[in-house]
Amino acid sequence: DVKVTQSSRYLVKRTGEKVFLECVQDMDHENMFWYRQDPGLGLRLIYFSYDVKMKEKGDIPEGYSVSREKKERFSLILESASTNQTSMYLCASSLGVFSYEQYFGPGTRLTVT
Amino acid sequence: AQSVSQHNHHVILSEAASLELGCNYSYGGTVNLFWYVQYPGQHLQLLLKYFSGDPLVKGIKGFEAEFIKSKFSFNLRKPSVQWSDTAEYFCAVTPPSNRDDKIIFGKGTRLHILP
Numbered sequence: 723d724v725k726v727t728q729s730s731r732y733l734v735k736r737t738g739e740k741v742f743l744e745c746v747q748d749m750d751h752e753n754m755f756w757y758r759q760d761p762g763l764g765l766r767l768i769y770f771s772y773d774v775k776m777k778e779k780g781d782i783p784e785g786y787s788v789s790r791e792k793k794e795r796f797s798l799i800l801e802s803a804s805t806n807q808t809s810m811y812l813c814a815s816s817l818g819v820f821s822y823e824q825y826f827g828p829g830t831r832l833t834v835t
Numbered sequence: 836a837q838s839v840s841q842h843n844h845h846v847i848l849s850e851a852a853s854l855e856l857g858c859n860y861s862y863g864g865t866v867n868l869f870w871y872v873q874y875p876g877q878h879l880q881l882l883l884k885y886f887s888g889d890p891l892v893k894g895i896k897g898f899e900a901e902f903i904k905s906k907f908s909f910n911l912r913k914p915s916v917q918w919s920d921t922a923e924y925f926c927a928v929t930p931p932s933n934r935d936d937k938i939i940f941g942k943g944t945r946l947h948i949l950p
Contacts, residue, residue: 726878755937762844764925764942765879780937812879823869824938826879 725749726827728813734833741800743830745813751825752818754796756780756788759810759829771796803834839928841941848916849949856911856944858926868909869927869938870900879925885909896920921948 729744747754753772757765757780767780769788777788785807789797796815800807810831814824842857860866870882883894890902900911909926926941 757940762942765940767937770937814879823881823884826871828878 726813726815726825728811728827728830730830731828732831732833734835735800735803736835737804739800739803739834741803741832741834743798743800743811743813743832745796745798745815745827746794747796747815747825748794749815749817749825750793751815752793753816753824754790755814755816755824756786756796756798757812757814758782759812765812768798803832805834808832808834839926839939839941841924841926841944843944844942845945845947847947847949850918851915854911854913854916854920854946856924856926856946858909858911858941859907860909860926860928860939861907862928862930867929868900868902869929870894870898870909870911871925871927871940872922873925874922882911882924916946916948918948918950920946922946 726747735741755770756768758768759765766782768782768786769777769780771777771790774790774793787799810829812829813827816824838861840859868885871879872882873879882898883892883900885892885902892900898913900909902909924944924946927938929938
């Protein structure tokens with residue numbers, strides 16, 4: 723089974739802090755994704771990566787950056803956390819080009835106070 | 836704008852009732868279609884998918900979905916729901932010519948089954 727793990731289930735940070743969310747997948751998948759999930763808004767794509775050191779903006783990249791130094795690890799960075807970034811963050815991975823099915827991690831619930 | 840629409844945000848049913856959750860998308864061309872489910876406290880997981888072939892797709896836990904190309908729809912159905920089906924359900928679509936496996940998700944439908 724594909725396993726996608728995220729470094730924390732719950733995180734509380736203060737406004738202005740730099741926040742790192744880590745995601746690791748163990749199935750040699752090419753593609754990795756970061757979403758945020760908010761009630762009534764569904765899943766919105768923040769960034770994705772289809773190769774090591776490659777990244778592309780999703781629908782809501784503002785206020786976020788990402789890093790993919792190794793194939794199995796994809797990090798989401800909040801340079802200066804703000805209260806409107808309080809949300810559930812989901813990481814996902816998929817096998818590769820045109821494989822389509824995404825596998826999700828358990829999520830990190832981030833609260834910014 | 837191109838999008839995925841789920842008709843109901845919140846559905847409440849009694850056990851043994853029949854279920855149909857609506858999903859429409861606005862992309863032209865060939866698309867792939869998914870339903871994902873998120874049970875309380877659990878991660879998002881794939882319920883079923885349609886890539887090609889028989890437009891009636893069977894998934895896990897007795898769910899099925901029908902792709903109707905002329906209506907741009909991919910509705911989820913289950914003849915008799917159980918309390919354990921309480922969850923949030925997301926319809927999703929891959930846009931045409933999508934090399935990067937991007938999926939566009941609907942806003943979700945919260946399903947609450949009364950025991």
